[in-house]
Amino acid sequence: DQMEKSNAVSAHFPEILSELATEVKHGLAKTPKRLSSRFFYDDEGSRLFEEIMHLPEYYLTRSEYEILETHKDELLRVFSAGDRPFELIELGAGDGLKTKVLLGHFWSEKANFTYAPVDISRAAVDKLADDIRKKWPQMEIQPQHDDYFNAIERLSNRSPTRQDRPRLVVLFLGSNIGNFSPAEAADFFGKISQSLQPGDLVLTGFDLQKHPAVIHAAYNDRQGLTKAFNLNLLRRINRELEANFDLSAFDHYETYNPETGEARSYIVSQKEQTVLIGNLNQRVHFDYGEIIHTEISRKFTRAGIEQLAQQAGFKLSHWLTDCKHYFADVIFRK
Numbered sequence: 001d002q003m004e005k006s007n008a009v010s011a012h013f014p015e016i017l018s019e020l021a022t023e024v025k026h027g028l029a030k031t032p033k034r035l036s037s038r039f040f041y042d043d044e045g046s047r048l049f050e051e052i053m054h055l056p057e058y059y060l061t062r063s064e065y066e067i068l069e070t071h072k073d074e075l076l077r078v079f080s081a082g083d084r085p086f087e088l089i090e091l092g093a094g095d096g097l098k099t100k101v102l103l104g105h106f107w108s109e110k111a112n113f114t115y116a117p118v119d120i121s122r123a124a125v126d127k128l129a130d131d132i133r134k135k136w137p138q139m140e141i142q143p144q145h146d147d148y149f150n151a152i153e154r155l156s157n158r159s160p161t162r163q164d165r166p167r168l169v170v171l172f173l174g175s176n177i178g179n180f181s182p183a184e185a186a187d188f189f190g191k192i193s194q195s196l197q198p199g200d201l202v203l204t205g206f207d208l209q210k211h212p213a214v215i216h217a218a219y220n221d222r223q224g225l226t227k228a229f230n231l232n233l234l235r236r237i238n239r240e241l242e243a244n245f246d247l248s249a250f251d252h253y254e255t256y257n258p259e260t261g262e263a264r265s266y267i268v269s270q271k272e273q274t275v276l277i278g279n280l281n282q283r284v285h286f287d288y289g290e291i292i293h294t295e296i297s298r299k300f301t302r303a304g305i306e307q308l309a310q311q312a313g314f315k316l317s318h319w320l321t322d323c324k325h326y327f328a329d330v331i332f333r334k
């Protein structure tokens with residue numbers, strides 16, 4: 001059953017299995033050890049993140065929900081300006097919890113739009129597509145089970161640019177952008193910018209810098225869901241690379257540094273141990289207390305966001321925040 005599962009993954013996405021193998025091979029040979037958060041999102045990881053979004057400490061989702069709910073009318077006016085039809089492309093749609101606020105509003109206002117959610121988890125995309133078909137059977141959707149880097153590639157490979165095509169509106173919500181290094185974020189917006197035409201838009205969610213204790217609590221929840229989410233990466237490696245991580249011998253540790261705006265997740269070895277990565281024929285030694293760095297969740301300032309827009313050749317056209325000013329949804333215009 002375990003084997004079948006890993007084959008199913010490799011049948012759809014051979015490059016992802018080998019990407020995980022490459023990541024583990026190199027990342028666990030580094031000092032300090034590291035693994036990228038992009039590998040968190042197998043089906044179980046996506047499900048755990050959906051639970052995190054409902055945690056009392058995880059303010060990000062509620063803040064963004066409030067912003068979209070409050071400004072859905074204004075967003076529709078901006079997206080459909082000039083009575084142009086628009087195509088929403090959502091990178092990393094997940095369960096679409098927040099996007100449904102917009103979709104429901106746009107639908108009831110009879111807006112002329114299509115929706116293409118893209119997500120790395122097949123279970124998440126299928127569930128979202130089913131859900132939309134139930135709620136709005138006539139809505140035109142093109143769900144895509146894919147990595148968002150591939151989705152951007154496809155954006156730029158689109159058929160010859162036509163002036164009369166629908167306006168493209170790229171959605172990148174939830175502060176997923178926080179997982180990128182500053183260089184990666186600049187590159188990401190640069191690539192999107194190159195694939196868009198004047199009049200196209202990007203709506204991005206950014207978690208803002210705030211009292212460090214609020215941020216720290218969001219990544220150290222009392223229920224231990226963030227811990228389960230972080231350690232699920234080891235479970236995935238056990239399954240897909242036939243490794244033997246003993247999850248009970250590892251812990252979760254998260255710091256927030258208000259000077260850099262970086263929250264960082266670590267996995268901590270609670271004893272000296274050696275783990276076998278079967279498929280790589282590799283043994284990995286852990287000292288007592290040794291860490292694997294697994295994630296950076298960056299928190300932004302308005303100045304930093306303005307700089308990102310400018311570097312990529314965008315104009316920052318709308319800055320929307322929740323009443324606590326915890327989070328911002330920002331429109332970049334080509």
Ligand code: AVJ
Pocket residue numbers: 049052060174175176178179219226229295296297
């Ligand atoms: C999905 C990247 C926005 O960084 O806050 C949640 C992932 N990590 N708890 C974030 C996450 C730990 C989340 N993003």
